[in-house]
Amino acid sequence: MEIFEGFLTDRGSKYAVSGGPVGDRAGAQDxxxxxxxxxxxxxATHNTWAVLLPDGPLKxxxxxxxxxxxILRMxxxxxxxxHIVVVTRWYGGVKLGGDRFRRVQDAVRYYLDNRG
Incomplete structure (x- = not known):
């Protein structure tokens, strides 16, 4: 499990992104x-996630x-x-509207660029 924290904030909301290999639905739940x-x-306010598995995607x-x-599209x-990717958000008190999708993309991109 790799976890990246402290790389992204927006209007008080803080983000982290984590991920690791999983082989099935049970592995994602674990x-x-x-x-x-x-x-x-x-x-956290939200732990959103997605994974592509042989028997179909989960999100x-x-x-x-x-x-x-x-996350799934990325x-x-x-x-x-x-490989599951989880984007975690701690709500900062200001609604982000459509920008929340850009922040999710930013977090996933950060993970993909920095994972081991």
Whole structure:
């Protein structure tokens, strides 16, 4: 599991991005459970995620409507299968409107460019 924090803020909202290899739906759920064992991530406003698996894509918006699809599209373009990416947001008190999708893209791009 790789976690990147402190690289992106917007109008008080703070972002983190994490990811790692998973082979199936159960692996994705295990990854999310492990991430949310960290109190900071369990208390986040949103943990949106997506993964491309052999039996089809999985995604979850976690209340950030449309964000899972943004992540999924980026994974498809990258051709990255069997690797979950989670974008975490701590709401800062100001609604971001459509900019929230740009921030999700920024977070995923950061992950893809910096992962090990």
């Amino acid at each position: 990854f999310l459970k492990a991430l949310c064992r960290k109190k900071k991530f369990a208390k 979850n918006d976690d209340g950030e409507s449309g964000a899972g699809m943004v 994974l498809e373009r990258e051709g990255l299968e069997g």
